[in-house]
Amino acid sequence: MVMMYEVAEASEYLVITGGWIKDMKLTKKSWVFPGQRCTRIDLSPVNYTFEVQAMSAEKLPFILPAVFTIGPRADEPDSILKYAKLMSSQSTTSNHVTDLVGGVIEGETRVLAASMTMEEIFKGTKEFKQEVFNKVQVELNQFGLIIYNANVKQLVDVRGHEYFSYLGQKVQMEAANQARIDVAEAKMKGEVGSKLRDGQTKQNAAKIDAETKIISTQRQGEGKKQELKVETEVKIYQNQQEAMAAEANAQLAMKKAGWAKEAEVAQVESKKAVAIREAELQREVERMNALTTTEKLKADLLTKATVEFETKSQEANAVLYAKQKAAEAYLYEKQKESEAIKAAAEAELYQRKQKVEGELYAKLKEAEGLTALAEAQGTYIRSILGAFGGNYSAMRDYLMINGGVFQDLAKSNAEAVRGLQPKLSIWTNGDNSGGSDAMKEVGGIYKMLPPLFKTVQEQTGMLPPSWMPQLPTDQN
Structure with a gap:
């Protein structure tokens, strides 16, 4: 076998196994060395057509024609590896993928249909399709496959169980009966509407005559009202003018009294303002004196606190420095003790090693002596036997x-x-x-x-x- 350079097609992957490869190698192009095997897997989706025979919760059988477009999940290397292992377990001409997908779809469809009534399946075809899609996808994930499209066709009766035929006839009869009812209602509405229009015409004519008489009477009353209104407005205007004159006189008297009051208040306020200003200035002086005394006390206390703080800090630093030195000395002493223990252990280990090696050497020499003695005795015995x-x-x-x-x-x-x-x-x-x-x-x-x-x-x-x-x- 010679080395070859393989290149995959656009919808293919190369799966290389054998020497220098732990499990599988997925690639688009690669050298294939002696001792390795290269297999091409096609990632193109495939349409699978099934007629799944299932049974509803009422034990009514039916046939569910479905078309699934299924293929490997090309965007995940792990899924491609799973699909490659699935394809490598069978020959390239076998239908094991079709059988696998068909088994999963039939199993999940039957389980789901057994939990739903026929009415729920028939009315909720979209939800039923989505449930089948989700459950089948969960099972196909372990083989690295994904459902690109799923189309569930119209449900079909099983021979001898014409549920959907009878249901269709029922719907047709209900539609025909509804159409007859609609025609009768239309006729009824036409006759009633004609009579209603005649009555409404007569009512509208009588209403217009009554409204005409009312409007003419209203016009006459409004004319009289307008005359009375003009006379009343003239009297009201005269009274308003007299009231306005009296009000102006009263306002003038009130303003004069207010001006006098304001003058007296202004004098009192000016005196009080002077007294308030004096009190404010006195308070400001006392506040400044208090601030001065406070600042002085703060300065004294701050100086004393600063001195105490620096003294305490120096004492604490001295104690800390002493403790650090003591800790460093203790640490140094412990390090030296550990080094001495380590050296003693190494010396004892070396001594034991030398002792063991000496004993081993003595045993070897003793064994060599016994071997030589045995050989000498053997030679001695052979010599005597020969003699x-x-x-x-x-x-x-x-x-x-x-x-x-x-x-x-x-x-x-x-x-x-x-x-x-x-x-x-x-x-x-x-x-x-x-x-x-x-x-x-x-x-x-x-x-x-x-x-x-x-x-x-x-x-x-x-x-x-x-x-x-x-x-x-x-x-x-």
Whole structure:
């Protein structure tokens, strides 16, 4: 496989998987290296037409034809990844997306229809469509799909359940009956209107005659009223002129009295104003004196407070400085103690490390010595075995004699026998003549060997070497 440069179409994305890619790589163009696989996914929306058979809350079945325009959510990379995983799970020629969308739409439509009556579904087609749209969209989000458009057609009856046909006939009959009622009402309104117009004409004529007589009578009364009104206005004008003259005289008298009063008030006010001004000036003088005394007291108190504040500040600063120095000394002491503890810990760690390394080295050397000893013993045993011509029994007997095994066994048996305080028997051949005492002792020892070898055989199961005297066999 060679390296290739792939470029996607305007409505496509490249999905690259394989070597050097953790999960999936979405891109418009990229190099495809050996060990990688490139798949093209189309993001164009697709129209899905369904005829969903559902049942209302009254157990009335119906068919809901619907057309959904569904496609991947192209503005969200996570949704494209979900759609890419969905498409990669099946072959490119399968209808798994159509089956998936159809299953979701049918399931949600049936659940929603089961909670609504047929009248609610029929009258609220827009709301029913929106509910189906929302519930289907929630399920499609997990696959990275979005509904671009949803068109729910007119509801259709199921064969054998002609609910909508009967409902249409009912609507047609109601419309026909309403039309008949409207025609009858129109005829009635025409006849009643004709009679009403004739009566209104006669009423209007009589009304006009009555109004004419009333207007003529009113005209005559108004003429008389106008004459009386002119006479009355002349008398009223004369009375008004006389009243105006009397009022002018009264106002003149009142003004003269007011002017005299104002003159007297002005004199009193001028005297009082002088007294008020004097009191104000006296109060201002006293206020200034009080302010002066207050400022003096403030200055004295402020000076004293300033001195006390500076004294207290210096004392507080001295205490703070002493505490800071004490804290710094304590901190320095603790740092030095921690450094000393750290150095001691490091020294102890190094000492333990050296001790462990020394013990490890001693163990290694001891193991090497044991290995060398084992190798030397192996060489020694191989040499002895070669010297005996490969006779293992002869080599074993030699090693036991050389190692003093028989002597140890004899000594152990003697110690055991001594502890038991046995009765000893000395075997002889019964001939004590013809020899010295030394030879008698040797002969006695030699005679003791068969019972000794027999005891060794019974306790250990080992036979004496071939070059030594053998045990006598029992003769029946």
